[in-house]
Amino acid sequence: MTSISVQVMKPVLPALDVVTPYLAEVYESGIFSNHGPKVRALEERYATWFNVSPEQVVAISNGTVAIAAAALWEDNPTYLIPEWTFPATAMGPLEVGATIEFRDVHPTEWTLTVTDDDRRNANSVVPVVVAPFGHPIDLAEWSDFPRGIVDAAACAGNRPDLSGMGPGWSATISLHATKVLGCGEGGLVIFGDVARAKIAREWINFGFSGTRVTNRVGTNGKMSEFAASFALAALDGAETELAEWKSVRERATAINTELGFNGGPMPADSRIPYWLVAVDTADEAARVAESLDAAGIQTRKWWPAALTSTKPFHDMTTSGNAVATHLADTVLGLPMFRELSDAQFGHIRTTLADLRK
Template structure:
């Protein structure tokens, strides 16, 4: 048996030759940061990709900073609670805490694994103190009901932020600020970085100021702020990734559909709806009552598998004192969800090994 270890993922970024034209432009411009021409071009091209105005798109240094800046930019009351699902990566909670909010953890819908407006409405009634903002998470790149969240924001007057870190391919423009990660592990990578998108010009302008020491058009700082601007080098990688996006999306679809077939061959049918067909994501997950056994079995066969979000935010020591409601669905998801290996150019031999290992370990006696 092949004893080469299969990793959970292998990031795929534009190669040197692809980047050279953009790097030469940086050399010629001698402009390396501070909203340079490549950052502006990336914003313009992504605005065209999403069919929004350029003023609706902002490039930033990373998604955690972008979430914090979004909370600042909607002028949610600092010191209040920020309602969010416990079923998320810890960056969601860190982003709220670092700009003065207390994470308030709630459960998610059992089918979508996401926070829903109905759950949020019910959670507001049980909050121990005022809720000043809500962060919604797109679980592993899956879409959320964008229009319903815009309606929730309008009805309650509570600002909503969507953490769409892995959801580049499912984002829908709207008045709710949405953050997409461009980390090296994502399907649309810039090495590191993020995009904040919102059809409210004022929110994006405020975010641009907040990401630049409070400056906008002059050098007078007028608000709490930080430095979260994307560098020209990361913008160069993002532009090269955008050049390749149509072809790379097709390659992601192929890789994901091969992994879906591997799961089906093992009798594991709980594949995320639409993944590999209507959208792509770099972190495919499945649910199985035998998740722990599967992870151990795969690892014994030299195949990395893991629980991306462990037990959710509430399971981490950094957040064991924050307020939360009962989390039965989150606990069930933590016990049954596992991430499988997948990357853009995964080879047939690796797929075959994963399929054989899944089939061998899927149904323990």
């Protein structure tokens, strides 16, 4: 067996000396959770980041609970989930007892495709549009739908301007350690409508609304002051972190371009924690993965199956999953992290180039 010389990812959190002053303040305040000052500060900082008001931003325990908090429409709409995504996209709405259906994805854009019926039923469905691997979503293309959720899990680094988001729409972000500006475990929901943000704040706090008498069935989805401290420290270092992501992204894109590999629809200037190679067939994907593996280079199929071909979603309604299955079989994740060295890039490039001979 070959030893791994380049792992597929390496999470890097903010430096301890940047986090420690925040943690000291948390200890001094004696407030460790329950929407304390660090969480409030984080919501304010991210409001500026996404160009919205702080009341629109809800900091939350993670990106999955963020999707659940965005799926609290009480008229029981059907949430339309892309077949090709991380399972959390579907699990979020299910967590709040919602009805979901699956739709296949676009072969080159990799995003949710809806049917003519969905457009006709726009008032009773809520598309959950995943920004795949941080690929930006153009909200204008979704203007037929008064409500929707953008699962923008990997988009924090792209800093989308959310000021124009409609009142029925929301965007969810993951601040997991593997994501850009990650804090360990954390998430955000940015709501188009402050009233929806208020409902989400109640829901993540056991349905409490100002008193200890619960108002609705909720959960505990609060972000702790510790997670908020790491997230604030990450924002303090955003300029450096984003410059590092820019550098590794450009190098990966240059190698893809030089060797004629399709890197997917994400723009070259995305600040995303992925290097992808989309090949034509499952056999070719296996060949690429085997050659890299033999050279000690780890790969991963980030989304290795269409969701309705997995156990929890097997019997659920879908428009089909042919495109998703093809993408699941043929899109390979290569190593991508901020500390990828010249030598590691060189080794990956040489190994990929050998495959082109």
